[in-house]
Amino acid sequence: MNLELIADYNCIVGEGPMWHPIENAVYWADIPQGRIFRYDPNTGEHGLFFEGGEVGGFTVQDDGSLLLFMESGTVASLRQGKLEYLIDEIASERDTRFNDVIADPAGRVFCGTMPSDSHLGSLYRLDTDGSISHVLGGIGISNGMGFTPDGKQMYYTDSPTHNIYIFDYDIATGELSNQRVFVNTGENDGIPDGMTVDAEGYVWSARWDGSSLVRYSPQGEQVNRIWFPARKVSSVIFGGGDYTNMYVTTAGGQDKTGEGPGAGCLYRINLGIAGKGEYLSKVGL
Numbered sequence: 001m002n003l004e005l006i007a008d009y010n011c012i013v014g015e016g017p018m019w020h021p022i023e024n025a026v027y028w029a030d031i032p033q034g035r036i037f038r039y040d041p042n043t044g045e046h047g048l049f050f051e052g053g054e055v056g057g058f059t060v061q062d063d064g065s066l067l068l069f070m071e072s073g074t075v076a077s078l079r080q081g082k083l084e085y086l087i088d089e090i091a092s093e094r095d096t097r098f099n100d101v102i103a104d105p106a107g108r109v110f111c112g113t114m115p116s117d118s119h120l121g122s123l124y125r126l127d128t129d130g131s132i133s134h135v136l137g138g139i140g141i142s143n144g145m146g147f148t149p150d151g152k153q154m155y156y157t158d159s160p161t162h163n164i165y166i167f168d169y170d171i172a173t174g175e176l177s178n179q180r181v182f183v184n185t186g187e188n189d190g191i192p193d194g195m196t197v198d199a200e201g202y203v204w205s206a207r208w209d210g211s212s213l214v215r216y217s218p219q220g221e222q223v224n225r226i227w228f229p230a231r232k233v234s235s236v237i238f239g240g241g242d243y244t245n246m247y248v249t250t251a252g253g254q255d256k257t258g259e260g261p262g263a264g265c266l267y268r269i270n271l272g273i274a275g276k277g278e279y280l281s282k283v284g285l
Contacts, residue, residue, distance in 0.1 A: 003228065004268045006039055007046045010253030011264040015194065016057050016100065017247040019239030021277050022064045026239055026247050028266055029055050031097075036066075039247075039266065041240065046266075050078060057101035059109055059281040067281050069098035069111050075126065077284065086130055086284055092119070100157075100194060100235075102145040107282025108174050110135070110154070112142020123156070125174050128282045135176060144195030144235065146203065148218070149276065155182060155203060159191050164205060183220045194235025199243070199274040206233045206248065211260070213248060226269065229262035238275020245270050 011030035018027045026039045027049065034053050039046035057069045058078075065079040073090025075098075076083040096116040103109050109126040121139035126132045136142075140160030147154050147169065154169040154176060162185045167176040182203070185192050190210015197203055202223070203216040211231050215224035230250035239245050246269050253264015 002269065003226075005262070006247070006266045006268050007037065008253070008265045009035070009037060009048075010256075011035075011249070011251060012254050013234065013251045014249040014253065014264050014266065015234050015251070016055075017235055017237040017249050017266065018058060018060060019237050019243075019247070019277065020060050020064075021280075022060070024241070026237070026266070027058070027060075027066065028247070028249050029058065030253075030264075031056055037266070041245070050081070052083070054097050056098035056114070057111065059101060059103045060278070062107065062280045062282045062285055067109065067283055069101050069109075071097040073098070073113070075111075075132075075283075087126075087132065090124075090132070093122075096121075099141060100143045100145060102147075103279040103281035104147065104154075104169075104174060105151050105171050105279050106174065107280065107285075109281050109283060110145055110156075112139065112145075114141060115139070126283055127174065128285070130284050143193055144205065146195050146197035147279075148197065149199065149201045155195065155197065157192050157195060157205070159193060159208070162186060162189075162192060164192055164195070164203070183216055185214075190233075193233070194249075196236050196238060196275060196278075198238065199276045202273075204236050204246070206235050208232050208234060208251070213246075226271075228260075228267065230260040230265065232259060232263065237278065240270075243275040243277060244272060246275070 013031040036050040038049040073093035075087040101111040123136040143157035166182040168178040190207035193206040193208040232251035252259030
């Protein structure tokens with residue numbers, strides 16, 4: 001297994017790798033330290049791209065800018081190093097932050113939040129006109145999402161429950177319905193974190209405290225597992241011209257002794273399996 005170390009910035013919570021199809025580059029975040037990094041596979045160069053408040057997740061906008069989902073329900077566009085705020089805050093999320101997010105085929109963004117001492121997490125939908133709607137409540141930790149290749153269903157991870165759910169999805173309205181469990185990962189296999197869906201409709205789920213990346217068939221059967229030298233494997237995305245490169249983030253870089261020598265890094269692996277590009281968001285454009 002050719003596991004290639006791309007960059008090591010000792011990320012405390014390395015997360016949210018995103019392939020930028022316009023720039024042919026990879027972006028990823030270190031959430032607690034408010035850092036976003038960029039890697040250009042064509043030149044091999046990587047470095048710090050942005051430093052500010054905590055960014056729980058982000059999407060690539062249709063115009064090439066990044067849409068950041070931050071603390072207190074803040075949403076901001078990042079263009080040429082400057083932030084333009086679309087949502088200053090969500091009153092009920094002042095004591096927490098956004099976590100994983102995903103753009104849908106229409107350019108909306110499903111965006112989840114972390115729990116706080118006063119309430120559990122939620123899932124919101126940010127529409128292209130900038131309005132935001134509450135979709136789900138009572139969530140342990142809102143995490144990895146993905147769409148089936150036909151765009152008719154959406155996967156959604158609630159980490160503490162060890163459940164990856166699947167919903168029916170209506171592209172015309174953005175509505176989710178018919179929630180059911182796709183996979184329960186069990187209590188002894190780490191915690192399901194970020195995820196993506198490949199071109200064949202197979203689900204790739206990162207394992208926080210499980211040192212691995214797991215592939216599931218559309219029927220929910222485990223068909224492959226890739227091990228990493230880090231306990232906290234946090235997320236994965238496909239990239240490259242043919243979308244066969246998988247970029248994987250890990251966390252725990254502040255404690256490599258306890259978390260593993262590969263903690264806090266960005267990795268690349270190519271199994272010859274093609275992914276598909278993530279949808280671009282179109283919020284406020």
